[in-house]
Amino acid sequence: MQFVGENAPVQESWDITITLDSRGRSRIELKAAHLSEYRDDKSITRELDGGVEAVFSDSSGVTTATILAEKGTIHPNGDLEAFNDVILTSADRTVIKTSYIKRFASTSRLWTDRYIVIEKPSETIRGYGLESDDALKNYTIFKASGEAELKP
Secondary structure: OOOOOOOOOOEEEEEEEEEEEOOOOEEEEEEEEEEEEEEOOOOEEEEEEEEEEEEEEEOOOOEEEEEEEOEEEEOOOOOEEEEEEEEEEEOOOOEEEEEEEEEEOOOOEEEEEEEEEEEEOOEEEEEEEEEEEOOOOOEEEEEEEEEEOOOO
16 A cells, blocks of 8 residues: 555545534535545544535424535534635525634534624624524624614
């Protein structure tokens, strides 16, 4: 076997789909143009690039949210990270744009400390930092400002 370097992937795949299941509570289907798998003595990390899509579904299979990004990472503990031009869309069409988001597998929570824009039909909220559930229904913005359309 030929040595290809310490930081080289041990496996690569193209046009991949991976399904992650949270013990029947929710499911995430990940699609990416390219996956590189890296291993060390203790763990496996998967790097996704070329465009990444994550579709979140509840226990009955209903799509609750999607994430689109240029790149992503699947960590050994199941945490997910999405990078570069990240767009989150909820089932009710709330759109959140940012440069980075992390999903913690242990709590099914989304988190970022970066600049965000939340767009709804009647309002736009801007700020820094966000914590949310997978469905983007219950979220906290750490430093917010915004615009709302007032109806008579």
